[in-house]
Amino acid sequence: MKVPRENLARLCSPPPEQIGAAVDSNVRLTREQRFQIDGRSSEELRTQLLSMLPEMSAEYDRQLLSPDQNTQTKAAFDRPLIVGGHQPELFHPGVWAKNFALRAFAKQVGGAALHIVIDNDVPLKRSVEVPVGNREHPRTIGVPFDRSVGQQPWECLPVTDRSIFDRFAQSVEQQMSPWKVSSLIEQHWHAAVRVAERSGTLADAFTAVRRHIERGWGLDNLEVRLSDLCETEVFRHFVVDVFRRLNEFRQSHNKALAEHRTAMGIGDETRPVPDLSIEGEWVETPFWVWHEDRPQRQRLFARRDRGQLELSDSNRPIAKFAEADWSTDHFSILGARGYKIRSRALTTTLFLRMFLADLFVHGIGGAIYDEVTDRLIRSFYRVDPPQFATVSATLWLPIAKPFEVTPEDARRLERHHRRLHYSPEDFLGESKSREVEQLLARKRSLLGDQRKAEKRTGLSRSERRALRPENAKRYRRLHEVNNDLSARLSVEKQEAVRHLRGVQLELEANAVLKRREFSFALFPEAELRSFLTGLFSADPLIAST
Structure with missing residues (x-):
């Protein structure tokens, strides 16, 4: 599977006409392959989580959208549920294409579409790359949207410097004006500023401007934060089950990685993710942990000691509970103490695919991760993994005609x-x-x-x-x-x-000139809208927007 690098190119695997069959297969697997999680059936937990989504999504929209746009409050939604997600970045159009695929696939199978804001990750930088120079000698510079202050997860990251943040769209426009390109961010940045003024996080501000644009284009997917899903009882059952079977999970996790590396000829033991380690009596869990006063992600470790289950972030002890009594109630205790437990890369998609999605839609990078997750599902849960889809696309920023050389x-x-x-x-x-x-x-x-x-x-x-x-x-x-x-x-x-x-x-x-990673914020709105809404034109609602 290769990145589509040519202008206007699209990748969709399986092809759109096979999505319905993939969803049907996944729904059948879910019905036939029930398994136990912390004493509860997998289907029971899935039903419980699905019942919470409409209100979770509606509440998030109330935080993000202006009253005239916040018109969708559903008491329920139709299954199948098509799910995707990404970090709350000002990402490139190829990433955004997944959201339009979610809508098209959901319409195709008569279901609903959900985008999850992956806000447990850490932003790599506080700027957006913008082209400067001329056609013969272009280069990129970083236009900051905030001041960098440590490596905090998106969900904890406030807007630090309002003067930089509020001027971001103007700063982008100044750099783009020599190319005679009117970037859409200038017309829509007010949606991000409005959320920032209400003490929203940077993640919420970025999500707000994207949602504002999507609503204007007729795209009305459900939207929730991963951090909110990680506070649900269903996620806590998932964590408790992993803790109780931690050695088994670690073995399955590392075995899946080893098989993947062998199959792909990968010699680097940190790719695609490192193995879960053992440090003395402590076993590394597949979760992050941090304290609200120290919002830097740490690996969560656990050990068993004389009937007690101890948790640590490898630097300091977090909690100790009687193992026989360990339950989801202890998360409330940890939360009251200021601790957050969040999934990591593999456990994020493992949880979403097994307990939420009827079809999960990845980008190319996520699809690589989930080749490992498929092996992990087979080994740990002893069931066949559901199919997933992979979507990406490329739109070149229309700043100048590329040279006809190869x-x-x-x-x-x-x-x-x-x-x-x-x-x-x-x-x-x-x-x-x-x-x-x-x-x-x-x-x-x-x-x-x-x-x-x-x-x-x-x-x-x-x-x-x-x-x-x-x-x-x-x-x-x-x-x-x-x-x-x-x-x-x-x-x-x-x-x-x-x-x-x-x-x-x-x-x-x-x-x-052919760089596919430029942020959607830089593109002219008419061209970007035409491209994204036309990617899956077999969907009449998408095609008509």
Whole structure:
């Protein structure tokens, strides 16, 4: 599965016409493959979590949207449920494409679409890359949307510097104006500012501006935060079950990773994620933990000691409970003490696929993770994993027309330049001077001697050693003759270097002009809307917006 890099390209696996069959298969698996989680059936927990979603989504919309947009409050929704999610970034259009796929797939199967804000992750930076320069020499700079203050999870991260945040759209527009591109963020940034003014997190502010745009385009997926799902009783049952079977889970987790690395030829033991470790008596769990006064994610460890279950963040103890009494009620105790327990990469999609989604829609990166999750599901729950879908797309930022060159053009010119140096006789033409003819004859003679030397076999080590001076002398003479011949092509070589450098510069420019990772915030609204709403045009509601 490869990233679609050409402009207007789309990746959808399985194809849209096979989505219905995948959903039907998953629903059947859910019905037939029930299993126990902390004394509860998996289907019972799924039903409980689904019943909570409409109000959770409606409450989140009340926090994010203006009253005129917040019109969707459903007491229930139709299954199947098509689910996707991403970190609350100002991501590129290929990531946003998943949200439109959710809607199209849900309409196709008569269900509902849910986007989950993955707010337990840590933002990598506090800026958006913006192109500057000109067509021939473009480059990118980071336009900040806030001041960086430590590595906090999205759910804990407030807007730190309102002056930077409030001016973000204006700052983007200033950098984009030389390209004569009117970025959509300028018209919609007020939605983010409004949420920030109400002491919202950076995650909520970014989600608000995206939701504001989606509602304007007719996209009305359900929306919840992962952090809210992690506070539900269903998630707590999931965690308790893993804790009670922690050694078994760790073995299944690490076995799944080992099998994946072997299958993919991966030698790095940190990819796609590290193994769960053992440090003395402490076993690493597949969860994050942090305290609200110290909102930096830490790995959560557990150990059993004389009937007690102890939890630690590897730096300090967190809690100790009687193992026999350990239940979801203890999460309330931990919460009252200020602790947050959140899923990590594999357990996030494991939980969502097994207890919520009838079909989960990934991007390409998430699909790689879930090849491991499939193995983990088979090993730990002893059931077949549900199918998932993978969606991505590419839209180039319309700042300038890319150059019509390819890496193969550069490789071809490099080969040509190399031949000018090492095989000058191929370019010297038919009419050659007497001196050139003599040099060519000398080169043929030297090459003939070299071929004869290479055919010698059965020589002892001392005999081969005795021939080294002769071989070295022949090599030097051949090098001198070749340089003499090549020097007569100085004009051609200079032209080849000039042409090669021109192609290399155009390829460097194309790396910016064809960059697929530019934030949706930079794009003109009409072009971006047309692209995203037309990606799955078989859905009449999407096609008509």
